[in-house]
Amino acid sequence: MHFYITGDTHGNFDRIEEFCQLNETTTDDVLIILGDAGINYWLDIRDWNVKNQIANMDITLFCVHGNHEGRPWESPSDYELFPWNGGLVYREEMYPNILFAKDGEIYHFNGYSAMAIGGAYSVDKYYRLSHGLQWFDTEQPDEAMKAFVEEQLERADWKVDIILSHTVPIEVEPVWAFIPGLDQSSVDKSTEKWLQTIYDRLEFSEWYAGHYHIENEDNGIRIMFEDYDEICTEE
Incomplete structure (x- = not known):
């Protein structure tokens, strides 16, 4: 079993198909998507097209929650919590190779512990609302999710x-990659500020994120987009 990782896909999985073919993956292998997979975007039958495409791919997707997509429980699909690699994931019986992380769960990948903490604010929120595009009021972790994450970290010492x-975390934001001309004072940074409190206290080896559509590494955090890597390799 291999654990691969990449950044946002926003509902376009052509590059993922190519990756699977080049690496001769199987559904025993896992590809982690660091948010905005875009699978639960329309929250209706239109999402079936991308799910059916993924169902025919030789890979299992493990998706962290992004900001441009709905939560699994907002979808009319029959998602259920399913035990997987030591934690719980959201899964549909029809699509067993599409998994969604539950924030705060601690998973075990080839002996390594990994926690998913999804969500972010959409800087294009008001553009989306004014142009009839999808926007999700559950895009950021709520207080219950944050409390669960912190409880889990307490248990993990x-x-x-x-x-x-x-x-x-807010002190690691790639400010050089921000959208030019966007008034940052209007951007809700509550999730980034909360992540900073975790970063300052947590003992970790690796931290991966998506969201910014760049590829960069700073202060122990690697931001990914269309690059790939393999993590948690068996010793």
Whole structure:
């Protein structure tokens, strides 16, 4: 079993298909998507097209929650919590190779512990609302989710090998990649500020994030987009 990782896909899985073919993957292999997979985007039957495409791919997707997609429980699909690699994931029986992380669950990948912490604020929120595009009021973790994450970290003595998030702690934001002309004072940074409190306290080895559509590494956090890597390799 291999654990691969990449950034946002936003409902376009052509590059993922190519990756699977090049690496001769199977559904025993896992590809982690660091948010905005875009699978639960329309929250209706239109999402079936991309799900059917993925169902025919030789890979299992493990998706962290992003900000441009609905939560699994918002979908009319029959998602259920399913035990997987030591934690719980959201899964549909019809699509067993499409898994969605539950924020705060600690998973075990080839002996390494990994926690998913999804969500972020959409800087294009008001553009989306004014142009009839999808926007999700559950895009950021709520207080109950944050409390669960912190409870889980307490149980783990604030030691987790790998963090899989969508956005990053506020002091690690790639400000050079921000959209030019966007008034940052209007952007809700509550998730990034909360992640900073975790970053400051947590003992971890690796931290991966997506969201910014860049590829960069700074202060122990790697932001990914269309690049790939393999993590948690068996010793």
